[in-house]
Amino acid sequence: MRSAGDWTYIMRLFGKQRRAAKILLFLIDCVVGAAYAGFVVSFPALVVHLIQQPILPGLSTVLVILAIALVGYGLNILDTHLQDGLTQFTFDFRFDYIPVFSGLIFNWRQADIDSVQGKAVIDQAYEAIYNGGNDGIGAVVDNTLQAVRTSIQVIIVALVLGYFNPWLILIVAAINLVEYALQRIANAWFAKHKQEENQIASYQSYFTRMLMKRSSGKDIRLFNLFPLLHQHFTVLADGIVAWQQRYTRVTTLVGGLQVAVNALGILGTLLFLIQSQTVSIENIIVFITAMQVLNARFTTIRQALSEVGRNLSYAANFRAFLGYAQPLEPTPNLPAIDQIQSVRLQDVSFAVGSATLLHHVSLALAAGQSLAIVGENGAGKTTLIKLICGLYPPTAGTITINGQPRTAWSTASLRDRIAVEFQDDILLHFTIAENIALVVPEKIDYDRVDRMLQEVGMLDFVQHLSHGVRTMIGNELDPDGISLSGGQKEELLFARVLYKDADLNILDEPTAALDPLAEKQFYALASAKLKDKMVIFISHRLGSLTVQSQIMVMKDGRIIGLGSHAELLASCAYYRQLWEAQKTLYAAGDQNEEN
Ligand SMILES: Nc1ncnc2c1ncn2[C@@H]1O[C@H](COP(=O)(O)OP(=O)(O)OP(=O)(O)O)[C@@H](O)[C@H]1O
Ligand SMILES: [Mg+2]
Incomplete structure (x- = not known):
């Protein structure tokens, strides 16, 4: 029974x-x-x-x-x-x-x-x-x-x-x-x-x-x-x-x-x-x-x-x-990866139930390279990076890391080497330093936290708070916890990514809440700090991405263009359409100014 x-x-x-x-x-x-x-x-x-x-x-x-x-x-x-x-x-x-x-x-x-x-x-x-x-x-x-x-x-x-x-x-x-x-x-x-x-x-x-x-x-x-x-x-x-x-x-x-x-x-x-x-x-x-x-x-x-x-x-x-649930890692004692040097997706598709969200995606990225992904809402950008992070296994095709299938490496060691800023990332109602370092307080390198805050332009603000980096965010656990603006939250989330010093850095709409000056600084900083790493940027603001050597255009779960800004303007009609649409918005502003 x-x-x-x-x-x-x-x-x-x-x-x-x-x-x-x-x-x-x-x-x-x-x-x-x-x-x-x-x-x-x-x-x-x-x-x-x-x-x-x-x-x-x-x-x-x-x-x-x-x-x-x-x-x-x-x-x-x-x-x-x-x-x-x-x-x-x-x-x-x-x-x-x-x-x-x-x-x-x-x-x-x-x-x-x-x-x-x-x-x-x-x-x-x-x-x-x-x-x-x-x-x-x-x-x-x-x-x-x-x-x-x-x-x-x-x-x-x-x-x-x-x-x-x-x-x-x-x-x-x-x-x-x-x-x-x-x-x-x-x-x-x-x-x-x-x-x-x-x-x-x-x-x-x-x-x-x-x-x-x-x-x-x-x-x-x-x-x-x-x-x-x-x-x-x-x-x-x-x-x-x-x-x-x-x-x-x-x-x-x-x-x-x-x-x-x-x-x-x-x-x-x-x-x-x-x-x-x-x-x-x-x-x-x-x-x-x-x-x-x-x-x-x-x-x-x-x-x-x-x-x-x-x-x-x-x-x-x-x-x-x-x-x-099945254990995350069916085979125990997989080798740990020391450094991620290359990531390759070959003919990767991904379906949930009867809906196919990604169709035959292939891409390659090596240390020192960056990739920008653009595309309309629902194109599959976030889903793609979730696969790269290992949150979902592909339903077809292969993902290889350093030339080995992703599943041949220990999950924990891969997670150690990847830093992601998702669109819906959260700050915890803990101290600012804990939110950046994401480790128990005894293990926080406070000098490093300060440096990262300095990089993202938040150090001055934080130093003026009553408890500095030990100030609590939100008031769930501390009545004196502070509230942050949308842009400040994004800056802290980016400081979190920098603190981790990972090999593969993925930034999904990291500047959606930033003002234009802060956004410009963000890309300058990200390019400088992460230039030896692998970086994937996702953004709807094409203007910020034009300097990227590789831009990937996605639509309906497919890659429909890959190249530099100039190459895509010449070869990809859909990219041109997106670009023109944004340009017109700004141009309209200029015209209003003139009138
Ligand atoms: N777990 C899931 N189960 C079923 N469908 C999903 C799941 N996650 C995402 N989708 C669907 O997949 C499609 C792609 O979503 P995704 O979040 O990747 O888009 P996106 O390109 O990041 O869009 P945005 O620019 O709005 O962030 C959407 O139609 C979404 O509804
Ligand atoms: Mg998304």
Whole structure:
């Protein structure tokens, strides 16, 4: 059975660390819990017995009873402490997976992260780990321990009960078995329909994330997005409510039937007790106490088992997550690359589903060379560089680095030698220096950070901030964190690229937010600083690229021109069209000036 496999899997994971300590603590807890259960059942009868047939004179009997009660009380306190210790173990178990969670996602393939299914798997694994103690993998362990611990107590109480009248054990067991069978109907419904709820919850989490992002705030206000968001959200909320209603109907029905079975059972047992006229007062007290204790314990077991069943749906998601993505590097111990000297794409195509985004692209780049890529929106420029960076593998054709297939080099070493500035790159809400160096603070070379800030023209600005390069960006983690303009952000992102001192530098629209003077300085600086490296520039502002010796023109995922500015003006009609369009804009400005 699949869920049995999930259960074994989770319990094995739980037992992976400090197994002996966990088993020992649990065994002691079982013994103490069982002793306490035995005490609860026999204590009232013992009191009656001692009062009716005292073995010691008056006051001593009371002291003996008090002493026994104290022992029972002590057992109860000890039991609670032991259970706390076990809860701490399951808490640690869940938290152990938080770094594992992000660590695994870090190694996922980009395509898996982009995919709808990948996103759902991540959301559901997140639920399994982060939900808190009542749901998820922690709850599977907690409730399993609870069920075992209580079962042992039931056996002890049943033994005490059986000592007086064995038939009663059978009656109580039968009642609870029927109730458990009913509970399984509700559990089966939950397991069968959880997927539907997962799906809606996953869509809903998009809304929550989007609404919680501060950057969404301005758009939501200025465009008055409330009606639109509300309508989408209502549809999803209705879906969740409808699902919950269906589930509640099932649990209400099952709960009602369980109450009926229990009431009839107790009534029947009472009749049975009245019929057996041989029982003494102690026996009746033991019967009634044991009935209550057993009913409570069986309810605990039923609930724990039902919680195990319900939470195994999370366990399945968690397991799916752990096994979902293929490792980024199927072959371990690939050689590390020291320096990237050449990159070559041969007849590379790339498709996502049925859409082909790149068709037969070939290009070559060696150290000391630069390439400019131009083309309309959606031409495939960013997609192409994502392939070069290794975020996506090509669906056809080959990418070679230093003459070897890209996949022959260790991914980590390639990442070390490539620096990229994407159009949608982010600055973290950490210090300026951390954002540039992107390493832990102890490893930051602060002199180098200063030099890079100087290069991009930001040093003066940064030095005037209250904490210099240690000033925080954004106010998520520091109320005094600063806000940056769009252009300043781009300058810091470029300082990040320069700091990395990589062999292959890729700059996707690095100047979109820069003023004309800053843009001019940027290209002068980039050409000077990166002249011995490989550089790929992507820009819509053709004027800045005219000095580049190699310009590649892309359209609809294809290369339709390659050459210098002058060569392309002569040979590529589409390039000429782009160039003329931009020139006309500026010329129109000049004419307006003259008028
Ligand atoms: N992961 C993806 N799945 C499906 N389609 C994608 C994916 N990424 C990009 N596309 C599509 O591929 C095409 C090329 O996108 P790309 O981002 O490469 O364009 P671009 O040339 O960089 O455009 P821009 O100048 O606007 O930045 C677009 O039509 C886009 O919708
Ligand atoms: Mg792009």
